[in-house]
Amino acid sequence: MAPISRGFGSRRRRDVDPTRVPPGQYTVNDFPVLSAGPTPRTPLEQWTFTIDGAIDDAASWTWDEFLALPQETFTVDIHCVTKWSKLDTGWTGVSVDTLLEGIDTVAEYLTAWSDGDYTTNLALEDVTGGQAWVVHTFDGEPLEAEHGGPARLLVPHLYFWKSAKWVRGLTLTLEDEPGFWEAAGYHNRGDPWKEQRYWND
């Protein structure tokens, strides 16, 4: 039984559907920034996106090739482990299903890696079946660098640290290898609806 905090009353917003807000989260209208170091800035002419690891031939796209892939525009809710959730965010990008098309692998996991040395690990089944994208546009505008531009991974059904900013590739792996925050005590999967914030949640 949680102790009552004397005099603490709810000041939550009443215009938000509570069934869309995972436990321990609150909704925001702005877009907070969380990252562990300086914001990297890679010129678009040097940008590539690569899928390698447990496959026969690595696949790679330049920025122009990436933009020429089939694009999807969609609206989702996002949930950061630092407690904020942002509802109805609009994105445009390429589905991970599209990127993995024609790739034959026995891998069950992957490590997403980024400029600035950030990594995060995901199960392949969490990024396929229309659940994950590499996005470059937020609410109709090019994604700003501080929010992960030119492109970031977007896996909205998991805490937002899984949606790696400045993503440059996916390395398919046979074993599940903890990424940056996962190795630092955060949960390996990070399902906000199960409040999987820290490793033992």
Added chain:
Amino acid sequence: MERAAVLERLATPLRAAVVWRLATVRAVRAETPGARTLVLDVPEWPGHVAGQHVDVRLTAEDGYVAERSYSIASPPEAADVELTIERIDDGEVSPYLTDDVRAGDQFEVRGPVGGHFTWRVEQGGPLLLVAGGSGLVPLMAMLRHRAAQRSDAEARVLVSARRIEDVLYRDELQRLAGVQLSFALTREQPPGWTGFGRRIDAAMIEAVGPRPEDRPRVFVCGPTAFVERAADLLVAAGHDPRAIRAERFGPTGG
């Protein structure tokens, strides 16, 4: 505290279970017009590393629950856990913690959390700590840890605030031994002010030092815009991006 106990605390395993514990407010201390420190007694606190934070959970009478994260201000050597909280006027949680909470009140905390934005004396210096506003809180834990361990690691601190009265821990900072202190007051400077009187810029980074060749461990904490600007300036000045650790917070929700 006895040396063995100190060592035990410093050896805090990263993987100590992160469970909710009942915290009792032992004392409340005003720091600035907008911030105060809550001194918490947390039974079976597993210890922490300077720079880590905790989650705080408040429960209203109607069962409504709100969670927020706050940096720990106290060093690993202290018996109590201290949180310094800045009031965000339209926030949901911070006004309660800065205005309403009094000694004897209880709420839940869990942690410590965070293994990246941390420093232990064994890691040595030189240190460059850059704070915007209440971003000083986790950096103060590092400075207090350095002082408690009588470390002579070179340490430079740059604190940016609007006015002098908004600078947290002002007197304690001045008393720290062997720390090079710089203040940047962006909105208003007292008469005779000899510190910086502007927002952080390249000349300020150079004046504060150390040089990138000295390979300092750099910690930057503050509001998002401040951290973005400071980190960009540090990279432009030649500091290794991998040596710069950043923690950003927005005024959101609070």
